[in-house]
Amino acid sequence: MAVDVILDQCEVALRILESDSKCSGETLLTELFSTKGYRWLKERELAMKQKFTDVDFSTFILSDDLRKQARRFRAVLDNLQKLSMESLANQAKEYLPSDAIIDAFVVPLIKPKRNSFVYPIEGKIVVFLSLNPDVTTSKLQNTIVHELHHVGLRTVYQGPNSVLDGVSDSRIKELLRFTQPLGEGYAMLAAAGGPDIHPNDHDPELKTLWNQRMASFDRDFHDIDRFLCDLLAEEYDQEEAMEKGFEMMGIQGPWYTVGWKTATVIEVVCGKSRLIQCIADPTQLFSTYNQATSVYNQNHGTSLPTWSLELVEAFNEEHRS
């Protein structure tokens, strides 16, 4: 397990922001464009068909508005450097099977889009971490654990012991592949540190959004359930399925809230090790959640929805075989 931090892009970017004048900043652009962080970001954005040019980036990094925030960026970077990547990776591993591997580069970046994500480059997973001048240390920690959980879960689903490899029915295999975005919810849970902690405790704005989203939980749950049932019935071609699945991502959309709720109900009723088994083998996730809801509803006075029987049965059959 190794998490290495690559600071070259944000260090040169900060030197540009801290330079005496725009002119002296300009002389550092060539150095900025040759940093690993910048080259990797460009490679990823272009691969994802995002507009990304050196000219646009120069305009962004040389803007007066950004220069005014140099001191705040520096403080954020200083705080980031004090974090122990090893302990953050261990926090992510709390919600992963023991054979999960967290081997990644974390690349903090000063960039126009304030989003963080993981993407494989040169055979290794890179966590692209957007550095914002107003980010708190707890938010940084939360984002890093969230992204490292994705890194680890990826090795579980793509590794040599992957449950997916053992699935013979190609329809079920495809269906399982499309349940993987529920991992957004597991990452939220891992980053929060437990089912009793609000997954956006560290961010008041996101906390409000999350609570609003949870108000339509039953509908979101139903949408994902319907989507998976339609996949099982082979209602979509590959492209339609990708599009439909992507629509439910949002900022922290249905995949996040439904994944989080499914995981927390299982953890609260059946314990963390049972949850980790279900994360590793999603053929067990749906029936385990359905069984757990009756106890959960009784203890919490809720009336949580359950997964359709056709899904549960399809997975049960696979699990038995």
Ligand SMILES: [Zn+2]
């Ligand atoms: Zn995520």
